[in-house]
Structure formats: C-alpha cells, structure tokens
Amino acid sequence: MAQRAEGAELPRGSTAPGLRLATDDPEPVPPTGPGPTAQELPPDRTQAILEAAKQIGSLLKRGGHRFALAGSVAVHALGGQRRLQHDADFCVLREDADAVAQTLREAGLVVREPPEDWLVKTTCFGQDVDIILELAHRPVTPDLLARAHELSVDSVRMPVLAPTDLMWSLLAAFGEHHCDFGSVLPVARVLREKVDWDDVRERCGQEPMADAFLFLLERLDIIDARRESR
Numbered sequence: 001m002a003q004r005a006e007g008a009e010l011p012r013g014s015t016a017p018g019l020r021l022a023t024d025d026p027e028p029v030p031p032t033g034p035g036p037t038a039q040e041l042p043p044d045r046t047q048a049i050l051e052a053a054k055q056i057g058s059l060l061k062r063g064g065h066r067f068a069l070a071g072s073v074a075v076h077a078l079g080g081q082r083r084l085q086h087d088a089d090f091c092v093l094r095e096d097a098d099a100v101a102q103t104l105r106e107a108g109l110v111v112r113e114p115p116e117d118w119l120v121k122t123t124c125f126g127q128d129v130d131i132i133l134e135l136a137h138r139p140v141t142p143d144l145l146a147r148a149h150e151l152s153v154d155s156v157r158m159p160v161l162a163p164t165d166l167m168w169s170l171l172a173a174f175g176e177h178h179c180d181f182g183s184v185l186p187v188a189r190v191l192r193e194k195v196d197w198d199d200v201r202e203r204c205g206q207e208p209m210a211d212a213f214l215f216l217l218e219r220l221d222i223i224d225a226r227r228e229s230r
Contacts, residue, residue: 045127046084049073050154052124053088056104057158060090063103067092068148068159070132070169077153077160080190087128091140091161094133101131135165136172163194171200174209181213188217197223 053073060067069077071089076082092100097120101111104122112121118134133140148159161169170184188195197214204210217223 044083046082048125049084049086049088049127050076052127052129053153054156055124056088056090056122056129057153057156059103059107060092060100061158063100065092065096065100065103066142066145067100068145068161069153070135070161070166071130073153074160074166075187075190077151078163078166078191078194080187087130088124089130089132091132091135091145093140093142093145097131097133104131135169138172163191164196164199167191167195168200168203171204171210171213172207174207174213176209179209181216184213185216188213189222192217192222198227201226 050073053069057067057069068074068091069089070091072084072086073088076084101120104111109122109124114121118132118137120131120133122129122131135144144161144165145159147162147165149162150157151160153160167188170187201214204214214223214226218225
C-alpha cells in the first residue's frame with residue numbers, strides 16, 4: 001500500500017496509521033446467575049474509555065503537542081478508581097487548541113465546538129473525549145502541564161496531571177449546582193499520600209464547598225487537620 005506523502009492531508013473519513021476507531025458499542029454480556037438483569041446494570045465502559053484515552057494521547061504525542069491527561073482517567077492512572085463510566089479528559093493550552101484540533105481531524109476524528117468556550121470535543125471508540133482549555137474556570141498554563149507526571153495509561157505512557165493539581169481541580173469544581181462529595185471522597189482516600197494538601201487549601205481559598213470537603217476529610221482522619229497560623 002502506498003504511503004501518504006509527508007504533510008499531505010488524509011482523505012475525509014480515513015485515519016492516521018495506528019489509530020483504530022470503534023464505531024459500535026460492544027454487545028452486553030447477559031448475566032449467568034441470579035441478580036439484576038443486564039438492562040438494570042450500567043455497561044462497563046472502562047476498557048473502551050481507556051482505549052479512547054490511549055488513542056488520543058498517542059495522537060497528541062505524535063503531533064508534539066503539550067498536554068496532560070485529566071479527570072477520571074487520570075485518577076485511574078494514579079491508582080484510583082478502576083471502573084470508568086464517563087469520558088476522557090485532556091488539558092491543552094488555549095493557544096494550542098487549533099493545532100490540536102487539526103491533528104485530530106487529520107486522524108479522521110470529528111472535532112466539535114460546543115457552546116462552552118473552554119473546551120472542544122471529539123469521539124473515539126464511541127466514547128466522548130473532552131479537550132479542556134480551562135480547569136475550574138482557570139486557564140490551563142504551561143506550569144500546570146510542566147508539573148504533569150509521565151505515567152503508563154494501560155501500557156501507553158503519557159503526561160498525567162500531578163496529584164495535587166488533579167485534586168485541586170476536583171475541589172475547585174464544587175459549587176451550588178455541582179457538589180458531589182461522594183464521587184471525590186474515594187479519590188481523596190487513594191491519593192492522600194501523593195497530594196500537597198496545604199497547597200490545595202491555599203489554592204481553593206475560602207470557597208465554601210471546597211472548605212467543607214476538606215473539613216470532612218479532616219474529620220474522617222484522611223488528612224491532617226489544618227494548621228493554625230500564628
């Protein structure tokens with residue numbers, strides 16, 4: 001098969017070498033014993049989400065883009081939750097957004113621009129992927145990406161948000177309309193030894209929801225109590 005000339009655009013609908021795109025969700029496996037029916041159980045999308053994250057991460061690495069894996073897949077890479085049910089998130093600089101989108105389009109992916117101006121979206125292996133330009137209403141910065149740790153994500157190495165930055169992003173997202181302590185509590189338990197909690201406190205400031213969550217962690221003896229300033 002003839003190789004594509006360097007710099008030439010791929011025909012619409014084609015994919016970059018090595019990129020496999022899944023268009024169909026896997027068929028659910030029927031239960032073999034007593035318990036809830038397949039229709040009552042949420043499908044396990046963990047591997048599909050990991051495959052999507054690996055493909056997007058590989059594309060961004062191949063394109064030489066600055067980025068870091070974020071969200072639930074980053075928690076997974078850092079040793080946290082093993083079952084994934086949502087999307088894959090990547091942080092990039094706003095000034096790199098157009099170049100990143102072009103890389104994804106050249107790989108045959110459809111890039112969508114939602115009404116929110118802080119991210120762009122695509123789909124890989126039937127899974128949503130968010131390319132995030134802001135975390136908790138703050139721009140992604142070169143320093144944030146520089147602090148990322150290169151980790152193996154299901155055998156593909158890529159930069160992953162540092163644990164302290166990841167935990168800050170989860171707490172800073174709390175607000176009156178989104179305050180799910182239950183989903184973040186197990187993350188805090190798993191990452192507690194890897195997080196600089198004083199830094200998280202300082203960056204969250206006096207935000208009431210984040211402050212309440214940190215107080216809860218103290219009462220549960222997950223983190224040390226706040227040190228009183230003299």
